[in-house]
Amino acid sequence: MNGTTLPLLAVTLVVCATVGIGVYGLRLARTTSDFLVASRTVSPLWNASAIGGEYLSAASFLGIAGLVMAYGADALWFPVGFVAGYFVLLLLVAAPLRRSGAYTVPDFAEVRLGSQPLRRLCALTAVAIGLLYLVPQLQGAGLALRATTGAPVQVGAVLVAVVVTVNVAGGGMRSATFVQAFQYWLKLTALAVPAVFLLLAWQGDGRPALAGPAGPQFAATTSVRVDSGVRFVVQTPVQVVLDGQPLRLDPGPHHIERGSTVVFPAGAAVPHVDGLEAATGTAWVRPLSGAGGVEHPLYTTYALVLATFLGTMGLPHVLVRFYTNPDGRAARRTTLLVLALLGAFYLLPALYGALGRLYTPELLLTGQTDAVVLALPVAALSGPVGPLLQALLVSGAFAAFLSTSSGLLVTTAGVLAQDLLPAARTVRGFRVAAGVTGALALILALPAAALPLTQVVGLAFAVAAATFCPLLVLGIWWRGLTAPGAAAGLLVGGGLSAAAVTLTLTGAVSGGWPQALLAQPAAWTVPTSFAVMVGGSLLTRRSVPPGVGRTMLALHAPEGLGLRSGADRSSPTATARRSRRAARRSGRAADL
Amino acid sequence: MTRPVDPADPPRRVIVTSPRTAAVRRPPGRSAVQALDEQDRVGELLVRSLVRAQLALALRLLAALATLLGGLPLLFALAPSVRDVQVLGLPLPWLVLGVLVYPCLLAGGLVYLRLAERNERDFADLVERS
Numbered sequence: 001m002n003g004t005t006l007p008l009l010a011v012t013l014v015v016c017a018t019v020g021i022g023v024y025g026l027r028l029a030r031t032t033s034d035f036l037v038a039s040r041t042v043s044p045l046w047n048a049s050a051i052g053g054e055y056l057s058a059a060s061f062l063g064i065a066g067l068v069m070a071y072g073a074d075a076l077w078f079p080v081g082f083v084a085g086y087f088v089l090l091l092l093v094a095a096p097l098r099r100s101g102a103y104t105v106p107d108f109a110e111v112r113l114g115s116q117p118l119r120r121l122c123a124l125t126a127v128a129i130g131l132l133y134l135v136p137q138l139q140g141a142g143l144a145l146r147a148t149t150g151a152p153v154q155v156g157a158v159l160v161a162v163v164v165t166v167n168v169a170g171g172g173m174r175s176a177t178f179v180q181a182f183q184y185w186l187k188l189t190a191l192a193v194p195a196v197f198l199l200l201a202w203q204g205d206g207r208p209a210l211a212g213p214a215g216p217q218f219a220a221t222t223s224v225r226v227d228s229g230v231r232f233v234v235q236t237p238v239q240v241v242l243d244g245q246p247l248r249l250d251p252g253p254h255h256i257e258r259g260s261t262v263v264f265p266a267g268a269a270v271p272h273v274d275g276l277e278a279a280t281g282t283a284w285v286r287p288l289s290g291a292g293g294v295e296h297p298l299y300t301t302y303a304l305v306l307a308t309f310l311g312t313m314g315l316p317h318v319l320v321r322f323y324t325n326p327d328g329r330a331a332r333r334t335t336l337l338v339l340a341l342l343g344a345f346y347l348l349p350a351l352y353g354a355l356g357r358l359y360t361p362e363l364l365l366t367g368q369t370d371a372v373v374l375a376l377p378v379a380a381l382s383g384p385v386g387p388l389l390q391a392l393l394v395s396g397a398f399a400a401f402l403s404t405s406s407g408l409l410v411t412t413a414g415v416l417a418q419d420l421l422p423a424a425r426t427v428r429g430f431r432v433a434a435g436v437t438g439a440l441a442l443i444l445a446l447p448a449a450a451l452p453l454t455q456v457v458g459l460a461f462a463v464a465a466a467t468f469c470p471l472l473v474l475g476i477w478w479r480g481l482t483a484p485g486a487a488a489g490l491l492v493g494g495g496l497s498a499a500a501v502t503l504t505l506t507g508a509v510s511g512g513w514p515q516a517l518l519a520q521p522a523a524w525t526v527p528t529s530f531a532v533m534v535g536g537s538l539l540t541r542r543s544v545p546p547g548v549g550r551t552m553l554a555l556h557a558p559e560g561l562g563l564r565s566g567a568d569r570s571s572p573t574a575t576a577r578r579s580r581r582a583a584r585r586s587g588r589a590a591d592l
Numbered sequence: 593m594t595r596p597v598d599p600a601d602p603p604r605r606v607i608v609t610s611p612r613t614a615a616v617r618r619p620p621g622r623s624a625v626q627a628l629d630e631q632d633r634v635g636e637l638l639v640r641s642l643v644r645a646q647l648a649l650a651l652r653l654l655a656a657l658a659t660l661l662g663g664l665p666l667l668f669a670l671a672p673s674v675r676d677v678q679v680l681g682l683p684l685p686w687l688v689l690g691v692l693v694y695p696c697l698l699a700g701g702l703v704y705l706r707l708a709e710r711n712e713r714d715f716a717d718l719v720e721r722s
Contacts, residue, residue, distance in 0.1 A: 073675075076689040084661065087697045091650040091704055211683070286675045287668045287685045301665045309657075332708065336701045343694030350690045477647050553639045556646060558712040561719055 006387050007148035010395040014186075015163055018402050021179045044330060048337035050177045051321045053184035055082075055338075056345060057133075057404035058140025061187060061397050063454030064346075066369035068353025070276055070452070071292040072284035075353070077301055078454055079346035081308025083339060085461075089313040090335040095328035096476045096555040103323050104316060104411065105468050106419055112475045114545050115483035118490075123419035125467045125494050126316045129460055130412030131441055132501065133315065134405060136456040138445035140370070141401040143453075146227060147371035148394050153228075157445050160398075164405045165438030168413065169431040177324060180407070183399040184341060190396025191348045194377050194389040198355055201380045210354050211285035215278045216270040216361035221263060224362045229258045231274040232365055238268045264362075273367030284357070296516040303520030304458060310526060311461030314468025316415065317407035327559045352376055370453050373397070413437045451505065455519070459501045466493035466525035470533045476555055478534075479548050485537030493529025497521055642715045649707050653700060661693065 060082065067075035102108035106122040109115065138157040145156030202208070208219075215235075234249045241247065241263040242256070253274060256262060264270075272278045277293030288297045312318060325331040356363065356372035359380040363369045374397065377389035417433035467490050474481045500521035502508075509515050517524065537544075545551070668675050668685065677684040682691075 073683075073685050073689070076686070080661070080689055080693050083694060083697055084657065087657065087701055088654070090701055091653055095708070285683050285686070287689075288665065288672075288675070298665055298669050302662075305662060305665070329709065329712075332705055336698070336705055339694075339698045339701045343698055346694065347691060350686070477643065549636050549639060552643055553635075556639065556643050558716055561716055 004149040006391040007145075007394045010391040011145070011159075011398050014395045014398045014402065015159075018179055018183075018399075018406075019163070019167055021182065044325075044334045044337055046177060046181050047321070047324055047330075047334045048341055049181035049184045050324075051180075051318070051334065051338045052341040052345070053180035053182070053187070053399075053403045054317055054321060054407040055342065055404070056184065056187050056400055057457065058137045058144075058397070058400050059454040059457035060345070060349065061191065061400040062140055062144065062370050062373050063136075063452060063457065064349035065352035065356065065373045066363075066371070066452055067454050068350050069356040069372050070364065070369045071294060072279060072289070073287040074289075074291070074294065074297055074301055075454075076287075076350060077304050078308070078458070079349060081305055081461075082312070083342045083346060084305075084309050085312025086335060086338050086342060088309050089318075090332060090339070093313045093472050093476065094322065094331045094335045097319070097472065098322050098325050098331035099328045099555050099557075099559070100551075102319075104319060104415055105314065105471065106415060108475065109471065109483075109486065112545075112551055113481065113483040113486060115487075118483045118487050120419055121487055121490050122468075122471070123415045125463075125490060126415045127412055127420065127437075128494070128498070129314070129464050129467075130316050130408050130415070130437070131444065132463060133317075133457060133460040134408050134412070134437075134441040135445045136453040137401050137405045137408070138441060139456075140453050141398070142445075143368070143370055144374060144394060144397045144401075147368065147374045148390065150227070154446055157442060160401045160405055161438050161442040161445070164402060164409055165434055168406055168409045168438075169434040180403050183403040184345075186399045187396045188341075188345050190392050190399070191345065191352075191373070194393055195348050195351055197385060197389060198376060198380055199351070202355060202358070208358055210281060210357060212281040214269075215280050216357050216364055218264045218266060218268050218270060218361060219358070220266045222266075222362055223261055223263045224365060225261045226256045226258060226366060227368075229256065230366055231255045232271045232367075233274055233278075234271040235278060236269050238264065238271075240264055240268075270361040270364050272364050276364065276367065278364075281357075295512060299516055299523065300520050303462075303523035306526055307458060307462040307465045307520065307522035309465075310469040311463075311465035311522070313472055314464030315460070316411040317404070320407070320411045329558070349373070355380065409434060409437055409441075456505070458520070459497075459504065462520065462522040462525065463494065463497040463501065465522050466497045466529045469526065470530045474530075474533055474537075478537075479552060480537050480541070480544060481533070482537040482540045482543040483545075484540040484543055485533050485535070488536035489529045489533030492532045493525055496525045496528065500525070638715070638719065642711065645711045645714075646708060649704065649711060653704050657700065660696075664688065 060079070064075065064078050067078060097108065100108055100111050102111050104122075105126055106119045109122045110119045138161055139153070141160040142153035142156035145151045145159070146153050231253060232255075233253050234251050237251060238249050239246065240249055243260050249271070254271070270278070275293070277291075279289070279291035283289040283291045288301065290297045294300055322331050322334075325334050352373045356369070356376060360372055360375045363372055363375060374390060374393050377393065378386040380386070381389065413430060413434040413436075416437060417430045421429060421433055470489050470493065471486050475486070500518045503518050504515075509518055664685075675683070675685055679687050
C-alpha cells in the first residue's frame with residue numbers, strides 16, 4: 001500500500017457517502033409536500049448543523065490555516081469575520097427574512113419592492129457571487145488531491161465539479177439537510193482529532209517556540225519536491241542539492257523547474273515564494289505588523305472586517321437555508337446555534353497555521369500554504385498515525401468542497417433557471433442550469449489559482465456586502481426604499497466590486513494603495529452602495545410601494561397573532577403573487 | 593362595527609345589561625388585530641413602534657460589536673505595546689481573536705435573542721389586550 005492509497009480511499013468514501021445519502025434521501029422525500037413537512041420537523045440543532053456544514057468551505061477548512069501560516073495574526077480576522085457575519089445576520093436579517101417567505105434575494109426583492117427588473121438584477125448578482133464562491137472550492141479540491149496524491153490540480157477540480165453537478169442535476173441533494181448536517185460533524189471531527197495529536201507531538205518535541213526572533217527554518221535536512229515551477233527569493237546564501245547536484249543559492253530571486261527536488265540543510269532559513277515576504281516569528285505573531293508583505297495592514301484589516309461582517313447575509317447558499325426554519329423565532333434560535341457550532345470549529349485552523357511554520361516550512365517556499373492542514377500530520381507525526389490522520393483530514397476537506405459546492409450550485413442554478421434562462425421553470429430547465437453553472441465554474445477554476453483560496457472567498461464576501469447587504473438591511477428596516485433606488489445601489493456597488501475583483505484576480509495592479517484598495521474593496525464599496533441606495537430612494541420617493549406598511553408588519557410581527565396571513569397579505573395582487581411564488585418555490589424546494 | 597377609531601373621539605361606552613360578561617369586557621369598535629390587518633392609523637403606529645424597538649435593539653448590539661471587536665485594530669495601532677502582552681502563555685491578540693471572541697459572540701447572540709423575543713411578546717400583549 002503506497003502513500004496515495006489512503007487519501008484516495010478517504011475521497012472515495014466521502015463521495016460515496018454523499019451520493020448515497022442523497023439517493024437514500026431521495027426515496028424518503030419524494031414530493032414537495034414531503035419536503036416541506038419534513039423541513040418543519042427539522043430541529044434547530046439539525047438545521048444549524050446543516051448550515052454549518054454548508055458554510056464551512058475549502059476556505060475555512062484549508063485556507064485559513066494557510067493564511068495564518070503566511071500572514072500571521074492579521075489572518076485571524078478571517079474566521080472572526082466569518083462568525084461575526086452570522087452575528088450581524090442574526091441581529092438584522094434572520095427573523096424578518098424568514099417571515100418574508102423569501103427563498104432567495106430575488107424573491108425578497110420582489111416581495112418587498114414588487115419589481116421584476118430589480119428581481120432579475122438581483123438574480124444576476126446572486127449568480128455572480130455564487131460563481132465567485134464556487135471557483136475556490138474547485139481549486140481547493142485540485143490542490144488537496146495534488147498535495148496528498150500528486151495528481152495534477154485539474155483532476156480534483158473536475159472530480160468535484162462532475163460529482164456535484166451530476167448529483168444536483170439528478171436531484172440527489174433533496175435530503176440536503178441531512179447530508180449537510182452530517183458533513184458539519186465530519187469536518188469538525190476531521191480537524192479536531194488530528195489537532196490533539198499534533199499538539200501532543202509539539203509538546204513531546206519540547207514545545208519549540210513559534211514566535212522567536214528568527215524566521216522559519218528547516219528543522220532537519222529537508223527535501224522539497226516542486227510540483228509546479230516556482231520563483232522564490234533567497235535572503236541568506238545557502239548550499240543546497242538540486243536534483244543530485246550541489247548548488248549554492250545566492251541572495252536574490254531564483255527559479256526552480258517543475259518536477260525538481262531541492263534538498264536544504266538543517267537550520268537553513270526558508271526562502272519564500274516570490275510575493276510573500278519572510279517574516280520573523282516576532283512580526284508574525286503581532287497584528288498589524290504587515291507580516292508576509294501586506295501593505296497598509298490597518299486598512300486591509302478594517303476592509304476585511306466590513307466585508308465579512310456584512311457579506312455573510314448576502315451569500316446565496318446561506319440565505320436559502322433559512323427557509324427550512326418553520327418560523328421567524330426558529331430562524332433566530334437556529335442562527336444562535338450556528339454561532340456556537342462555527343465558533344467551535346474556528347478554534348482549530350489557527351493552530352494548524354501556527355504549527356505549520358515549525359513542521360512544514362517548505363510550503364512557504366513552494367507557495368502552497370493552503371495545503372498546510374493536509375501536510376502537517378505526515379510531517380509532524382512518525383509511524384502510521386500520520387498517514388491515517390491525513391486521510392481523515394482529506395475526507396474532511398472533500399466534505400467541505402462537496403457540501404459548499406452543492407449548496408452553491410443548487411441555489412445558483414435555481415436562480416439561473418427561475419429568473420435568467422427564458423421559459424425554463426421546469427425540472428429540465430433546472431438541470432440545464434445546473435450543468436451550465438457547473439461548467440462555468442470549472443472553466444473559471446481550471447487556470448492556476450492566482451490568489452490563496454480564502455482571499456478569493458473574501459472577494460465573494462466583499463461583493464455580497466456591497467450589493468445584497470444594503471438591499472436586505474434597508475429593505476427590512478427602512479420604509480423609504482424604492483425599486484429604482486435599490487437598483488441603482490446594486491448597479492453601483494456591484495459594478496465597483498466587479499471591477500475590483502477583476503483587477504485583483506488578473507493581477508493588473510500591484511503595490512501600494514491601489515492594490516490594497518482593490519484587494520479589499522469593501523471599505524469603500526459598501527458605504528458607496530448604501531449611499532446610492534438611500535439617495536436614489538429619496539429621489540424617487542413616489543415609487544415607495546403602496547403596501548409597505550403591510551409588508552413591514554409581515555416582516556416583523558411575531559407569528560401566531562391571528563393576523564390574516566403571512567408574508568404579503570391582501571394587497572390587490574398579493575394572492576396571485578403568492579400562488580405564483582408558492583408554485584415556483586415548490587419547484588425549487590424539490591430541487592433543494 | 594367597522595367605523596374607524598378616532599383617537600380624539602373614542603367610541604362611547606354604553607351600559608350593557610346582558611349577562612354575557614365576557615363580551616362586555618371587549619371594547620366596542622375593532623380589535624388591534626383587525627387594526628393591524630386593515631392597516632389603519634392605529635395598526636400603522638403599532639407596527640412602527642415594533643420595528644423601532646427591534647431596530648434600536650439591533651443597533652445597540654451592533655454598536656457594542658463595533659466598539660469591542662471593531663475597536664481592536666485601532667487599539668493595536670494606537671497602543672502597539674498591547675500587541676505584545678502575554679496572557680496565560682499566549683499573546684493577547686491571539687487569545688482574544690483566536691479564542692475569546694467566539695464565546696463572546698455567542699453570549700451577545702443569546703442576549704439579543706432574549707431581548708428581541710421580549711419585544712415581540714410586548715407587541716403581542718399590546719395587540720391582544722387592546
